[in-house]
């Protein structure tokens with residue numbers, strides 16, 4: 237956030253990252269500056285675990301002007317404390333802080349070159365390569381330095397950088413990862429604070445309204461003179477389809493596409509493409525919820541609450557190991573009496589490894605479901621994501637090694653079908669899309685070295 241007037245930026249940033257908790261649960265951090273001091277607090281854990289009243293107080297600078305915050309889910313760089321963000325570094329332009337969502341596909345090469353030239357790295361995080369590149373160019377104006385760094389790193393990313401006096405946001409040329417701009421109403425005729433965030437719900441959390449999305453390849457900056465923009469790298473928009481399938485909150489509008497409406501259309505599309513006779517439509521909560529409503533409405537088959545989800549369990553997929561994921565499914569889901577004696581259409585957003593799906597089908601059968609028809613709101617995931625969604629290594633992706641019929645057998649469903657790629661495009665009905673994990677066409681490049689995880 238950037239606020240021309242002193243406001244409680246520590247608290248606002250806390251509210252903002254709390255509303256983004258679904259995007260990452262491994263670590264959280266906030267950095268605040270009052271133009272002189274620069275204070276960072278970060279640690280492993282959920283937002284509410286990392287920040288207590290005392291820690292938040294330490295961030296409450298009286299004349300706070302600029303702040304950034306982050307929730308982390310590791311794709312590149314392991315789940316270690318020193319990989320938590322914001323990352324900070326000292327430069328010619330004073331101290332800088334960076335938060336990053338996404339993945340740079342050429343981070344390894346750029347990092348190797350920089351190491352040979354004498355650069356030092358404190359983390360195994362690809363975000364640090366971006367921060368170091370900016371720092372290295374910081375003899376220039378900070379906006380120019382950032383634009384120069386954007387030209388060197390490729391991939392899917394949205395970043396927010398802060399100095400003591402400026403807030404800078406930038407989005408990759410394909411706009412794979414989302415980034416929005418918002419503004420609070422100013423008090424007493426003053427200009428209100430500006431906010432940059434991955435999703436609009438973070439803007440609303442701090443009382444800001446959505447101004448617009450940052451455009452693919454655009455850099456925006458905010459200083460005492462207001463909001464400015466520079467188109468660094470115009471490209472073809474191909475935002476990540478997964479944002480609408482699963483990742484974004486259901487109350488978010490990204491690149492003009494409402495996530496709730498898109499999921500309803502996905503469900504309806506699936507019902508038209510893959511109809512089946514059954515008694516009830518049951519969502520896998522929460523990610524399959526809205527699509528199941530869409531399926532039920534379109535098919536005329538009643539929607540029912542067939543699976544209870546313990547609201548205190550986190551997202552299963554994001555648990556970093558297989559054992560953790562399996563245990564979490566048991567802790568998280570249990571069938572209700574609604575499914576007993578029923579032919580069930582089970583709707584979920586995606587099948588990644590197939591482990592959750594198998595367990596869920598099992599749960600329903602044990603609870604007396606007579607048939608289980610699995611309907612999936614994304615096409616089969618056959619390829620890894622190099623742009624910041626941890627859809628697992630290729631060998632773990634069940635659809636990369638198994639046919640649909642084999643997956644059906646593996647998960648124990650009576651029938652299994654996925655939305656078609658065209659059906660998904662039609663349902664999102666927005667800009668062009670990245671569908672690389674489904675069709676292998678990577679709009680923002682692929683890594684040359686295949687061990688992105690090993691930025692050691």
Ligand code: SF4
Pocket residue numbers: 392412475476477478479620621622623624625627670671672673674
């Ligand atoms: Fe999103 Fe898949 Fe593209 Fe990754 S590969 S950015 S998950 S659509």
Ligand code: MG
Pocket residue numbers: 520521522523524584585
């Ligand atoms: Mg799910």
